[in-house]
Amino acid sequence: MNWNSYIKSFQNYLKIERGLSKNTIDNYTFDLERLLLFLSQNQIEVSPITIKDETIQQFIYTISKELNARSQARILSGLKSFFNYLIFEDYRTDNPMELIEAPRIGRKLPDTLSLEEIDALISAIDLSKPEGERNRAMLETLYGCGLRVSELVTLKISDLFFDEDFIKITGKGNKQRFVPIANSTKKYIDIYRSTIRNHLQISKNHEDTLFLNRRGKQLTRAMIFTIIKNLAVAINLQKNISPHTLRHSFATHLLENGADLRSIQIMLGHESITTTEIYVHLDKMHLSQIINAFHPRKM
Structure with a gap:
């Protein structure tokens, strides 16, 4: 071989x-x-x-x-x-990587957006264009449900359980979870479906895919990156953001407003709580900023 x-x-x-x-x-x-x-x-x-x-x-x-x-x-x-x-598979008896050490890397804290920055990003979407309602619904879903970009592009209409206020997400390793969805997010998805999606010529095998491109096919991850980068430029946002930034912001804002770490772990689909714990570091940074800004004995 x-x-x-x-x-x-x-x-x-x-x-x-x-x-x-x-x-x-x-x-x-x-x-x-x-x-x-x-x-x-x-x-x-x-x-x-x-x-x-x-x-x-x-x-x-x-x-x-x-x-x-x-x-x-x-x-x-x-x-x-x-x-x-x-x-x-018994092809080898040893691993040539065994004694090779990986380079040391610091724990990188993810970038986040404030609620005002997220509102500005979504407000910059041109709703007069055919893809405008779709893009608004996508960003509201990314942020409102804390999805990975791969989970967003593969989201199905059959995964929407709006009567129960949940959507079903298929995450890493094909593991499924149910994530709560807000009424506002449901509203924007319904608007997109009734005004844009229902009028598309949908390609074969994409009938159940929620977010589609103009050719009626599933969007690529790269396209979502491009949409968000262009919106950041439009509002002159001085941060290097990606679709994952909205997911990080979702988790950080929940933690800042009192949500417990275990609930955030379940909603994000993290296998280990240690992955979710990075948001504790972000929350501590937020608290430090509050002290420095408002405490009477601030330095």
């Missing part, structure tokens, strides 16, 4: 055995393709079974000149998973 055969087998394992999403599998594949490119450029002829840690070290040294510590760590994690899979 060559590299491509092992990688294909690994992809099937990630999809069938571990139930990972296409985006996650694509990321693992991209990590391996980076390694293959390095081997090709340096004319190193090794297979997944014979490659040694010395070669991996050379690869790491090369990518360290191009990527930051966080990107390096992600690639190393992907490679370690691949070689662990080869051990699991």
Whole structure:
């Protein structure tokens, strides 16, 4: 078997055995393709079974000149998973990544938006354009329900349980959860469906997809990024934001207003509470700002 055969087998394992999403599998594949490119450029002829840690070290040294510590760590994690899979399938008896340490990375606090900034972002949407009502409904859903962008673009009409005030979300690893939805968000989705979506020529296999492009197909993640970036430019927002910023803002605002961490964890679909705990750090920053602004003995 060559590299491509092992990688294909690994992809099937990630999809069938571990139930990972296409985006996650694509990321693992991209990590391996980076390694293959390095081997090709340096004319190193090794297979997944014979490659040694010395070669991996050379690869790491090369990518360290191009990527930051966080990107390096992600690639190393992907490679370690691949070689662990080869051990699991009895192709190898050792993992060449075993003694290789990932670069130290600090815990990055996510950017957030204030409620005023979110209102300004949504108000900048041009509702006179056909996609305006769709974009407003999408941003209201992203922020109002704390969704990942991949969860937004795959949201189905059959996932909407408006009478019960919930929507069903399929998250990472195809794990499902129910998230509360506010009346205002439901209103904007209903407006989009009645004024825009119901008049589209919907492509085959997209009949149940909620948010569609002009061709009646599912929107791409990249398109959501572009929409939000353009709105940020329109209001001269001096922050580097993405769809995930609205998700972070959702969690942060809940915490600031008294929601408990466990409830936020469930709504965000975090497998571990430690992932959600990053918002405690954000909340502490908010409290420090309050002290510095309003306490009579502020420094």
